[in-house]
Amino acid sequence: MVDTSVILSGIKLDNPVIPASGTFGYGKEFAELYDINILGSFSFKGTTKEPRFGNPQPRIAECYSGMINSVGLQNPGVDAVSAKELKELATFFRKPVIANISGFSVEEFVDCAKIMDKEEQVGIIEVNVSCPNVHNGGMSFGVFPESAAEVTKAVKSAVNKPVYIKLSPNVTDITQIAKACEESGADGISLINTLLGMRIDINRRKPVIANKLGGFSGPAIFPVAVGMVYRVAKTVNIPIMGMGGVSRAEDVIEMMMAGAAAVQVGAANLVDPYACKNIIESLPGVMERLGIEKVSDIIGIVE
Amino acid sequence: MEEKFVVLENRKLAKDIFEMKLSGNTKALKAPGQFINIKLEGFFLRRPISVCDWDEKSITIVYKVVGEGTRFMSELEKGAQLNILSGLGNGFDVKKCGGSPVLVGGGVGIPPMYGLAKVLVNAGKKPQVVMGFNSAEDVFYEKEFKALGIEPVIMTVDGSFGKKGLVTDGMKGLSCDYVCACGPEPMLKAVSELACDGQFSFEARMACGFGACMGCSCETKYGYKRICKDGPVLFKEEIKW
Incomplete structure (x- = not known):
């Protein structure tokens, strides 16, 4: 029997497979299909202080081996998440969950984090400083080491739970931003968020997406993600949740060899609602084939 | 929800309009107006297509070729296997439709109205149907509605088939207490202005x-x-x- 468990900031996960924020809602659509307690954990829909409707339609564009989304952090607001979504979640998911939060000011990040810090089921707070789909928020904090550090420090001093900062790939040097987060007390780093991208309808001569640009995800970005995880892993000494185009158990292994302590699965959930289930079920077989007894042994094994 | 289906038939009905019959497990379908989401080899996103008709073992969809994905679909041959998420969406609430609702479909919005008409007829209701097309070359499913015992009002924008005008012209003279409609959004809005009450897909x-x-x-x-x-x-x- 191979050992698929990993430990993330003191939290033991049965396996390293975690649905990524924005692709798994608050869990209920998937819980209708299979018992989601098989997951390592999951990162719920990006939550902000105030409710947000998000961006105008259309919000989705297809790409070769991927997609662009411009949802724009649609969510019911942190109070509703606390009062309704997490109460419901507790009825069908019994593991610690990752609270993905975002904000438009340092204060909003802190307010949101404080509320999530009080939630018993929240194991890790994942701070999204990298959403490409909202103006003057999210990503603007994640593109400079100074502002990423400022958010990290403010959130860390306000909460007790482990704090992971989710970084954008749309920067000059992601390792410097990761380093700034580590020095400001981050317990871990999540990367990568989506790549800024665009599709144009050549018949209409107009962008496919109403907001023109959006976040590109899917298997096409996997090599970019592996490269960034590898570089960040060689720079910081805190755990990394690696994500970007992961769609099969082999990708999980590759991402971990690059340096990820756990792996998030995003766009794959949207084209196959059973993607995470399939990855989890095939992981032990892939490990056996590769001669891996403990999956945690391969974290960052590539020099 | 995820099922394997096999193409039984895939034929052209009108300009860019195809009808595909698929065999597989249909138990996820509960109401007319629901849709299926089809995985196509070489395309990242699935293609959501409304269900036109179904029984215990098969689903019929009628779709329009609007891009590369639907073009690929139109070239699938009998025996092709497809991974499909079935039974998606809410569908029409048949109980709220009353005894003689007006069903309005525009172009590729017509297929779900066929499924709804069939369910209503089987429940002893007397739906009236208004179908809208651009031109004679776009017309499909007249015969199928007639086989349900319904005489559809067919409208074409250029008057080359049926009556000349929009579906809203075709609704005049009908009692539109309750209307169910599917079609382009401007059509839905115009139809809703003539309807006392109804459901819109x-x-x-x-x-x-x-x-x-x-x-x-x-x-x-x-x-x-x-x-x-x-x-x-x-x-x-x-x-x-």
């Missing part, structure tokens, strides 16, 4: 099709709804045009 660009990604959310009078999960059918009273 919307189209949206979507990624997942089962409520996870929020790609297809729209605002209603009672907060946001996901076209794929809370729709595609919305009640007149909740729609914000």
Whole structure:
């Protein structure tokens, strides 16, 4: 029997497979299909202080081996998440969950984090400083080491739970931003968020997406993600949740060899609602084939 | 929800319009107006297509070639296997339709109205049907509605088939106490203005099709709804045009 468990900031996960924020809602659509307690954990829909409707339609564009989304952090607001979504979640998911939060000011990040810090089921707070789909928020904090550090420090001093900062790939040097987060007390780093991208309808001569640009995800970005995880892993000494185009158990292994302590699965959930289930079920077989007894042994094994 | 289907038949009905019959497990389908989401080899996102008709073992869809994905679909041959998410969306609430609703379909919005008409007829109701097309070359399913015992009012924009005009012209003279409609959004809006009450099926660009990604959310009078999960059918009273 191979050992698929990993430990993330003191939290033991049965396996390293975690649905990524924005692709798994608050869990209920998937819980209708299979018992989601098989997951390592999951990162719920990006939550902000105030409710947000998000961006105008259309919000989705297809790409070769991927997609662009411009949802724009649609969510019911942190109070509703606390009062309704997490109460419901507790009825069908019994593991610690990752609270993905975002904000438009340092204060909003802190307010949101404080509320999530009080939630018993929240194991890790994942701070999204990298959403490409909202103006003057999210990503603007994640593109400079100074502002990423400022958010990290403010959130860390306000909460007790482990704090992971989710970084954008749309920067000059992601390792410097990761380093700034580590020095400001981050317990871990999540990367990568989506790549800024665009599709144009050549018949209409107009962008496919109403907001023109959006976040590109899917298997096409996997090599970019592996490269960034590898570089960040060689720079910081805190755990990394690696994500970007992961769609099969082999990708999980590759991402971990690059340096990820756990792996998030995003766009794959949207084209196959059973993607995470399939990855989890095939992981032990892939490990056996590769001669891996403990999956945690391969974290960052590539020099 | 995820099932393997096999193409039984895939034939051209009208200009760019194809009818595909698929065999497989259909038990996820509960109401007319629901849709299926089809995985196509070489395409990342699935293609959401409304169900036209179904029985215990097969599904019929009628779709329009509008891009590369639907072009690929139109070239599939008998025996091709497809991975399909079935039984998606809410569908029409047949109980609320009354005894003689007017069913209005525009172009590729007609197929779900056929499924609805069939369910209503089987329940002893007397639906009236108005179908709208651009031109004679676009017309399909006249015979199929007639086989249900319904004499559809057929409208074409250029008058080359049926009567000249829009579906709203075809609705004049009918008692539109309750209307169910599917078609382009401007058509739905115009139809709703002639209807006392009714249900309207919307189209949206979507990624997942089962409520996870929020790609297809729209605002209603009672907060946001996901076209794929809370729709595609919305009640007149909740729609914000």
